Amino acid sequence: MTLAPDPATVKRALSAHAAIGLLAGALLYIVCLSGSLLVFYEEWQRFEQAAPPQMAAIDPDAVQRGMEALLATERGRTPTTHFYVDLPVEKLPTTRVITDTQSVHLDAEGNLAGPERIEWSNFLYGLHYTLNIPVAQGLVGITIVGILGMLMIALALSGLIAHPRIFRDAFRLRTRHVGGVALSDWHNRLSVWTLPFTLAIAVTGAVIGLATVASYAIAGRYYGGDTEAFYATMFGEEGKPDPAPAPLPNVAAALRYMEANHPDLRLTYVVVHEPGTAGQHVQIVAEHPRRLIFGEYYMFDSSGNFQGTAGLADGALGQQAAASNYNLHFGNFGGLPVKIAYALLGLALTAVCATGTFIWLGKRRRRGFDEPRLRAAWHAVVWGAPAALALTLAVRLTFGHAAPFAAIFWLGLAAVVLVAVAAAGRTARPVEAAIQQA
Amino acid sequence: MDGAAPLLWIAAALGAAGVAVLRHAWSLPKRSAGWNTGGWALLAVSILASATAEGAWGVAIAALVTMGAALVALAAAALQSPPGRTPVSNRRVGLLPEAGEPKRIGRRFGTFGLVIVAGLLVSMGLATALRGIGGLLGWHEANSNALALFAVPVLWAVLCTVLLMQTRRCDQVVTLLVCALPVVPVLLSGVLS
Numbered sequence: 001m002t003l004a005p006d007p008a009t010v011k012r013a014l015s016a017h018a019a020i021g022l023l024a025g026a027l028l029y030i031v032c033l034s035g036s037l038l039v040f041y042e043e044w045q046r047f048e049q050a051a052p053p054q055m056a057a058i059d060p061d062a063v064q065r066g067m068e069a070l071l072a073t074e075r076g077r078t079p080t081t082h083f084y085v086d087l088p089v090e091k092l093p094t095t096r097v098i099t100d101t102q103s104v105h106l107d108a109e110g111n112l113a114g115p116e117r118i119e120w121s122n123f124l125y126g127l128h129y130t131l132n133i134p135v136a137q138g139l140v141g142i143t144i145v146g147i148l149g150m151l152m153i154a155l156a157l158s159g160l161i162a163h164p165r166i167f168r169d170a171f172r173l174r175t176r177h178v179g180g181v182a183l184s185d186w187h188n189r190l191s192v193w194t195l196p197f198t199l200a201i202a203v204t205g206a207v208i209g210l211a212t213v214a215s216y217a218i219a220g221r222y223y224g225g226d227t228e229a230f231y232a233t234m235f236g237e238e239g240k241p242d243p244a245p246a247p248l249p250n251v252a253a254a255l256r257y258m259e260a261n262h263p264d265l266r267l268t269y270v271v272v273h274e275p276g277t278a279g280q281h282v283q284i285v286a287e288h289p290r291r292l293i294f295g296e297y298y299m300f301d302s303s304g305n306f307q308g309t310a311g312l313a314d315g316a317l318g319q320q321a322a323a324s325n326y327n328l329h330f331g332n333f334g335g336l337p338v339k340i341a342y343a344l345l346g347l348a349l350t351a352v353c354a355t356g357t358f359i360w361l362g363k364r365r366r367r368g369f370d371e372p373r374l375r376a377a378w379h380a381v382v383w384g385a386p387a388a389l390a391l392t393l394a395v396r397l398t399f400g401h402a403a404p405f406a407a408i409f410w411l412g413l414a415a416v417v418l419v420a421v422a423a424a425g426r427t428a429r430p431v432e433a434a435i436q437q438a
Numbered sequence: 439m440d441g442a443a444p445l446l447w448i449a450a451a452l453g454a455a456g457v458a459v460l461r462h463a464w465s466l467p468k469r470s471a472g473w474n475t476g477g478w479a480l481l482a483v484s485i486l487a488s489a490t491a492e493g494a495w496g497v498a499i500a501a502l503v504t505m506g507a508a509l510v511a512l513a514a515a516a517l518q519s520p521p522g523r524t525p526v527s528n529r530r531v532g533l534l535p536e537a538g539e540p541k542r543i544g545r546r547f548g549t550f551g552l553v554i555v556a557g558l559l560v561s562m563g564l565a566t567a568l569r570g571i572g573g574l575l576g577w578h579e580a581n582s583n584a585l586a587l588f589a590v591p592v593l594w595a596v597l598c599t600v601l602l603m604q605t606r607r608c609d610q611v612v613t614l615l616v617c618a619l620p621v622v623p624v625l626l627s628g629v630l631s
Contacts, residue, residue: 171511181524190512193508196501197501206592207591289440290439291495316581319580319584334502
């Protein structure tokens with residue numbers, strides 16, 4: 001008995017694989033490339049803005065002072081709906097206080113120390129998350145990226161069916177063979193050995209990207225359209241809003257409680273919901289060592305009294321799985337060694353995307369269908385995307401943080417593709433003539 | 439990774455050993471059930487041991503070490519590859535028309551609509567139905583909801599692959615309709631509730 005599919009199935013799977021690959025094509029390549037770089041999001045932030053005060057830890061009272069100082073600058077403006085404190089951690093040893101409209105660094109005493117300037121890092125984040133599509137607050141972009149994640153899963157499935165010998169040949173890499181063999185081998189070998197990684201980031205990425213759309217459907221059926229109620233089952237509920245004015249909550253007391261009762265945990269974030277109102281409450285996000293979850297929510301009332309946890313660390317399996325999705329996708333669960341592994345595996349996946357289309361073009365060419373413009377366009381995407389990213393970084397270093405990085409990237413890439421296609425069109429000649437010359 | 443259980447590193451080493459055994463098994467002139475089973479068994483034991491040692495986090499770490507070992511073996515194969523000229527596969531994927539063939543643009547748009555639009559709707563319907571089944575079985579709400587969130591892209595990817603492997607339009611439509619059947623009670627109960 002053999003599990004190998006019959007030749008007709010293999011052929012149909014290959015067609016499906018090629019169709020999905022071409023459909024996802026350039027966008028999937030860009031998402032993989034930007035994702036490989038985004039693994040180092042915190043390191044990029046440090047690279048981009050090295051000046052802010054560095055600290056290994058910050059005193060709870062300094063955090064409280066910093067929050068009050070930032071809120072004082074917003075007096076008379078629309079009140080912020082959330083207030084965040086990004087606490088210092090090993091990979092990013094700075095403290096930032098963040099409202100709906102601004103993000104400012106603190107020094108170790110809690111004084112405001114200048115605005116955050118990480119626009120390039122955020123451009124890279126936006127490129128990977130939403131392809132920089134701002135429509136509907138990024139919903140369209142993130143859904144497209146989610147669809148690309150789904151297509152990546154489908155590519156893995158169809159690729160496995162289309163290549164019955166893919167495991168048997170898993171160590172065969174004929175890098176010095178000519179005529180397309182080397183390219184095929186690189187594509188298939190990297191695909192098979194990065195398969196667990198590919199499936200992990202494709203599923204988690206697709207879940208992140210499609211969660212909004214999926215939650216509309218599920219909440220529409222089971223929660224009367226209330227998506228917050230749907231998410232609350234996994235991530236915990238927000239408090240009841242009460243707009244009556246109130247002083248800022250005692251975040252310092254909450255932080256001191258965590259220091260005293262959970263000295264083994266790494267505190268990463270403070271979130272104040274509805275700050276400055278009677279309905280406000282505090283969440284502290286704490287990383288649990290050697291866990292995939294991004295953290296556990298420790299909840300406090302406005303006086304800083306501990307109220308309970310959301311259950312991400314020890315609640316239902318579904319809560320733990322949902323909370324593990326982000327770290328598993330971004331490689332934030334084992335320090336720099338895991339980040340480096342993720343970046344390398346991500347680059348391998350990027351190479352798989354690039355070689356897939358080259359293999360398809362090569363097959364067409366060998367069958368007598370030379371498509372110089374299409375080939376030039378794909379070359380332009382494969383080499384132009386990293387070049388355009390490098391250009392945005394050069395602009396950041398030369399002209400500062402205010403440059404329109406998304407426009408530079410997309411217009412730069414479009415220009416490279418157009419020039420490549422035009423140049424290929426001018427020099428194109430029938431493949432028969434080329435064969436005769438050869 | 440400080441403080442990780444020693445069993446995790448043993449599990450990671452077993453994963454790397456599994457790769458080495460499979461490397462040997464697949465280099466043999468004839469298929470060897472013993473070596474093959476040994477290699478896969480080592481990988482399975484690596485997963486179990488890492489899960490026992492450090493849970494899901496441990497499995498993720500051990501898997502990265504195993505993949506790293508495989509890529510090292512692959513790099514060795516790349517460096518040792520002799521020059522050669524092997525006939526490359528020219529299997530036609532039938533994706534774009536060849537000389538004289540019609541372009542069938544309308545059919546291509548139809549396929550896109552079935553795979554992407556109908557595929558998404560059916561997958562979301564199935565995920566919603568799964569959520570409902572979880573509720574009926576008395577699962578924790580978070581478990582049913584998380585399962586539904588994860589189900590959408592996975593079911594859609596499977597559906598996408600199956601639909602694109604079907605060559606006849608009516609087969610594709612039948613597949614979608616059959617997959618949509620579990621959604622009907624969910625919709626009906628929603629209408630009736």
